Amino acid sequence: MSRKFRQWVDDYQDQAWTLARYLLKDSAEAQDACQEAFVKLWKNQDRIDPERIRPWLMKVTRNLCLDRLRRRHPTQEWQEWQQADESPGPMQGAEQHQLGEWLKHSINGLTEPYRSLVVLRDVHQHSYEEVASVLELSLPQVKVYLHRARKQLREQLAEVRP
Amino acid sequence: MTHDGRNGRPDEQNGGKPPETQPETLLDRELDALFAQLDIERAPPGLTRRLYRIPQDEQGRQSWWQWLLAPGPGPRWVLVPALAASLLALGVVLMLPRQPSQEEILQARHDLAVAFSYIDKAGILTGQEIQSVLGGELRHTVKDNLSKHIPFTEQSRKEETT
Numbered sequence: 001m002s003r004k005f006r007q008w009v010d011d012y013q014d015q016a017w018t019l020a021r022y023l024l025k026d027s028a029e030a031q032d033a034c035q036e037a038f039v040k041l042w043k044n045q046d047r048i049d050p051e052r053i054r055p056w057l058m059k060v061t062r063n064l065c066l067d068r069l070r071r072r073h074p075t076q077e078w079q080e081w082q083q084a085d086e087s088p089g090p091m092q093g094a095e096q097h098q099l100g101e102w103l104k105h106s107i108n109g110l111t112e113p114y115r116s117l118v119v120l121r122d123v124h125q126h127s128y129e130e131v132a133s134v135l136e137l138s139l140p141q142v143k144v145y146l147h148r149a150r151k152q153l154r155e156q157l158a159e160v161r162p
Numbered sequence: 163m164t165h166d167g168r169n170g171r172p173d174e175q176n177g178g179k180p181p182e183t184q185p186e187t188l189l190d191r192e193l194d195a196l197f198a199q200l201d202i203e204r205a206p207p208g209l210t211r212r213l214y215r216i217p218q219d220e221q222g223r224q225s226w227w228q229w230l231l232a233p234g235p236g237p238r239w240v241l242v243p244a245l246a247a248s249l250l251a252l253g254v255v256l257m258l259p260r261q262p263s264q265e266e267i268l269q270a271r272h273d274l275a276v277a278f279s280y281i282d283k284a285g286i287l288t289g290q291e292i293q294s295v296l297g298g299e300l301r302h303t304v305k306d307n308l309s310k311h312i313p314f315t316e317q318s319r320k321e322e323t324t
Binding site: 002005006009013014015016017018021027031034035038039042043099100103104122123124150153154157158 | 197200204206209216
């Protein structure tokens with residue numbers, strides 16, 4: 001049982017970590033959230049379909065991150081965080097690697113659930129079905145929301161392109 | 163990877179231009195290229211160590227009822243009434259009136275006598291102290307002239323004698 005768990009850690013820790021980092025923007029908190037998620041995985045391993053470990057873990061990680069954000073932003077700060085994050089400024093003449101950094105920043109600027117959608121679908125390359133399961137959305141909703149998220153990113157990219 | 167969240171025929175949406183030359187499509191491709199650059203971040207080694215430790219940490223934290231319900235050579239829950247019976251027996255034994263031995267009675271008497279002797283000694287000393295203080299004061303007030311205790315008259319008496 002412990003060996004199987006170790007394998008899950010090896011397979012999914014990076015994805016859980018990346019998602020937590022995008023959502024929490026704080027390394028220490030992201031580590032705590034990941035640990036919490038894996039503790040839940042350990043406790044519930046007998047109840048989870050082995051084929052659904054990854055979406056289950058991503059969903060738990062995301063929910064734990066959102067809980068932490070709610071605690072971190074108890075009142076209006078949380079609402080502000082939900083509505084908008086600081087948007088990146090124009091980067092005329094930026095190099096490709098700078099554009100990569102810009103993209104990370106832009107993803108952070110998206111609101112929920114767009115941010116999680118982009119991270120899970122475009123960064124982690126999860127299937128639409130898996131993303132829908134993680135975010136508890138229908139497949140058409142996932143597609144529509146992802147379209148909106150990418151539209152926002154495209155518009156921002158059009159502004160900063162050299 | 164292309165995003166497929168759009169509906170309708172591309173020619174109708176894009177004013178008759180081929181889709182691959184549309185700015186939206188170009189931006190989408192560029193976005194895809196940027197996403198391809200975004201690697202999934204590797205989890206820090208500290209987090210990996212924490213995650214590997216989860217099984218042993220959690221096994222150590224198993225609560226007593228989990229231990230009782232865990233499969234073993236026999237049903238562990240039968241220990242509960244056995245433990246309760248033992249505690250009850252211990253309580254009964256402790257609550258029974260106990261006759262002291264002769265030696266204990268003698269020792270208690272001796273201790274009590276010593277304690278009383280100390281109390282007597284303290285009483286005598288206190289009485290002596292009170293007597294000496296009060297007696298002295300009373301003696302002065304009876305023996306001495308009253309005018310001696312009044313500073314003004316004492317001073318005038320001295321002036322008269324000089």
